[in-house]
Amino acid sequence: MSITFILNGLLLSLVLYQLKEEIELRKQMNIAELNELDETARIETEGFRTGTYLRLEIHDVPSEMVEYFDPYHPILVGGVGLGEENVGYMQARLKRHRWHKKVLKTRDPIIVSVGWRRYQTTPVYAIEDINGRHRMLKYTPEHMHCLAMFWGPLAPPSTGIVAVQNLSNNQATFRITATAVVVEFKHEARIVKKIKLVGYPCKIFKKTALIKDMFTSDLEVARFEGASIRTVSGIRGQVKKVAKEEIGNQPKRKGGQTKEGIARCTFEDKILMSDIVFLRAWTQVEVPQFYNPLTTALQPRDKTWQGMRTVAELRRENNLSIPVNKDSLYKKIERKQRKFNPVVIPKSLQASLPFESKPKDIPKRKRPLLEERRKKGVVMDPHERKVHALVQQYQLIRNDKMKKRKVNEEKKRKVLEVERAKEEELSKKRRREERRVKYRAQDKQNKKIRRA
Known part of the structure; x- marks a missing residue:
């Protein structure tokens, strides 16, 4: 098996050597034939050889490039694909x-x-x-x-x-x-950013209101139809459409039409004229x-x-x-606490309510209760005032003594801790010395036993 493998390798090497000789012979024959041709015919037949120079002609070059050309800074020539133009x-x-x-x-x-x-x-x-x-x-x-x-x-x-x-x-x-x-x-x-539009109600119906100063034109209102809005008090709503009816106290355009940019919006509940309406949306940049x-x-x-x-x-x-921009500066917002009117239940509905849910009409008392009188404060006579002042002085003296006692106890505790640390260190050294003497005696005894 090994002899066959060696023979096959020798045959393959011989074939490769013959092929190399044929390639080299053909190369020499081609060079001899090309040397007989002139330069133009040789370039057409062989092409440009390695080491030859190529001349490029570039048209529509600005005159400043030729004027400020510096040979120490070479120019690279490249090509741009069709898709990159x-x-x-x-x-x-x-x-x-x-x-x-x-x-x-x-x-x-x-x-x-x-x-x-x-x-x-x-x-x-x-x-x-x-x-x-x-x-x-x-x-x-x-x-x-x-x-x-x-x-x-x-x-x-x-x-x-x-x-x-x-x-x-x-x-x-x-x-x-x-x-x-x-x-x-x-x-x-397609890049977007957040915007926050602010508006104010100019006319309020039951759960519908006309909002001004939020949009600048009717076209902008149409752009945000169906957008969610919200008041400062938390009442949610939706932009419905452009307001077309007349508004008594609003400025009008020529022809008697209403001012542009007023939107009709619906809310979950009736809003107030003092409410501020916000619209959060995204706009394209x-x-x-x-x-x-x-x-x-x-x-x-x-x-x-x-x-x-x-x-x-x-x-x-x-x-x-x-x-x-002063509106962009951070500042503390202080809003007054809003006072809502009490809930008024119709009499027709009160009849169908259970007793515990019905409103109770409790008459006012002529004389206030004892708890209410105590909240207002107790008026003391001169003797009671003297006794109260004396008790407060005794409490002040007692508190001062307790503070001094705690300070003294803290100092004593620190001194005791230092003394205990010193004693502990001495006891550690003593125990270490005792162990050393003990182990030396045991070591000497063990050596005597080994020698014996």
Whole structure:
């Protein structure tokens, strides 16, 4: 068996050696034939050989690129696929880089490097809820990923992205802002945020009310038909439709029609004119369609490219303070306790109620009870006042003595604890010495027994 295996291996090696010799012979014959041809015919037959130079002719090049061309900075030439020539929305999974010192703000411009392209864009950050809704974030999370939606030339999914805040020739201040990867392109920009609309009743019926100042137009009322609303007192309701009837004390438009934006709403119970009505809803956020390609090759190398600046940079340059909205400041809310009228039960209904549920007409007492008189206070005569003052003085003296006694007892207890700790330490040393003497005597006795 082993001899057959060795023979087969020798035959295979011989066949491979013959094939290599034939390939090398054909290669030498091809080279000899191609050497006889001129350069043009050889390129048409063989193609461009390794090490030959390729000349590219590029049309419609800006004159600044030729004027500021620097041979120490080579130009890379690449190709873009057909699907990457279009412009649209891209969704990326982004995380702020640990080198960047601050969080990123929505709609602040950043410079992204996606594939062959570098451009400036204004992303909108969002996070996906449990129900699949993309909720807008004002700032990027501290230590987790989020979704970034921005407008620019499309790139295929799984394309890596590197983002920076600005370009600088000073490498000491350079920081990578964020890293991301394209999740989806040609994606519909469906990002929402919470809104809270506030309205006030202008006319109240039984369980229906007309709400003003919540919407600005009838079209907006139609947009929120069927939405749930709620008052401060906790009464729930629903937006029904636009109010078309006349309202006496409301401003009117031309033609005698009512003011726009008044909605007819129904509630669980009758509301008051002092109630405030809230509507919590979601509205779609518009992602800016902005991208600015970097033109660093069209200017001198020692000049830093300047693109769109952030709002913070503009405020810093113009020495403008941050606007403060007083309604957005946190403040203590103090609401007066509301007093509701007592429940009035009709007499026809009282007849059918059981006795314990019927309202009891208890006449008022002319003389108050003893408990009520005690609550008002007891008036003491001069002797009782002296006795009461003397008792309070004795109690004060007793309490002071008890405090001093507790302090003295605490001091004595601490002294005793220190003495007990010292005695315990001495007893430990004594027991240790006794054990040492005992074990030495036992060891000597054992040695004598072994020698014997």
